[in-house]
Amino acid sequence: MGQTDSLLKRRWRVFKAHRRGYASAIILASLFVALLPAELICNNRPLFVSFGGRWLFPIVHSYAETTFGGTFDTEADYLDPAVLKMIAAGDGRVVFPPVTFDYAYIDTSLSHPAPSPPDSQHLLGTDDRGRDVLARLIYGFRLSLIFGLLLALFGSAVGVLIGALQGYLGGTFDLLFQRLCEVWSSQNELFLLIILSSIFEPSLGLIFVLLSLFGWMGLAAYVRAEFLRMRQVEYVQAAVAMGSTRLRVITKHILPNAMMPVITFFPFRLAEGIMGLTALDFLSLGVPAPTPSLGELLNQGKSNLTSWWIITSVFVVIITLITLLNFIGEAVQKAFDPRAVG
Secondary structure (H helix, E strand, O other), X not given: OHHHHHHHHHHHHHHHHOHHHHHHHHXXXXXXXXXXXXXXXXXXXXXXXXXXXXXXXXXXXXXXXXXXOOOOOOEOOOOOHHHHHHHHHOOOEEEOOOEOOOOOXXXXXXXXXXXXXXXXXXXXXXXXXXXXXXXXHHHXXXXXXXXXXXXXXXXXXXXXXXXXXXXXXXXXXXXXXXXHHHHHHOOOHHHHHHHHXXXXXXXXXXXXXXXXXXXXXXHHHHHHHHHHHHOOOHHHHHHHHOOOOHXXXXXXXXXXXXXXXXXXXXXXXXXXXXXXXXXXXXXXXXXXXXXXXXXXXXXXXXXXXXXXXXXXXXXXXXXXXHHHHHHHHHXXXXXXXXXXXX
């Protein structure tokens, strides 16, 4: 246990010594934590409203316009001057998030035709439908990062499981599964997506399933190679001779030593998942409207080249996100390099 703690401490010191990677990890973690509650940052619903001696929270509960003395039973539009006037007449107060638009709100009171340039209301302008670009970037950043994280976790788990079984069992099982992997990897992922998109309605779940079907194979090959090597080591052979079960040998004696490729490749797999979602959305094969998407904004920038604020903002976000992940990946690889921690 002490040796393990000492090794982890040495790896952590090596990771921190990689200033570029360590700083990138802090920046990315800070951005993720800060933008995770995106509804509290960008929303056309107020955080709270005081009206008639009551505290109302439109951000978590829908209130009809009649609540404030209006005539419609539909949800109040708190950006409507008439609704704000009714609230003020009742000695009320409205507190909005820093950005008073969410990713789907269409502003019909623009001073310029959509896509409109940046102004005091829309700091990064609007897209071609009149939606706030800053709000869609924040929501899209959160969606991309969570999607990539879940995809990397699921793909890593499947890759480790299949690679471990192939490497430890070997023989006929390994041979047959290798042939199946070769056949499956020869399938065209984009073709398969086009076919499935014509059968099913495109959704985030469909994209996740499809990318997961292909995302485990590269990692499984590395884990398989590690298991093929480690199962011949003396202490593993001794554990088998002493009657340890296969599950115990795999999980306790081999898997901890075979996790290096899983950990070192994880940041790059995360970046790969984000770019996969962005590319599919750019090709209009991804998430349905009005889901916020970096790829959809990128496609809008391509279609509206004169609207420089769209392509510039989404390009900066994508490049920054992928660069941070690559720097983190470099630091992790350095930390797990035996020559660096030896």
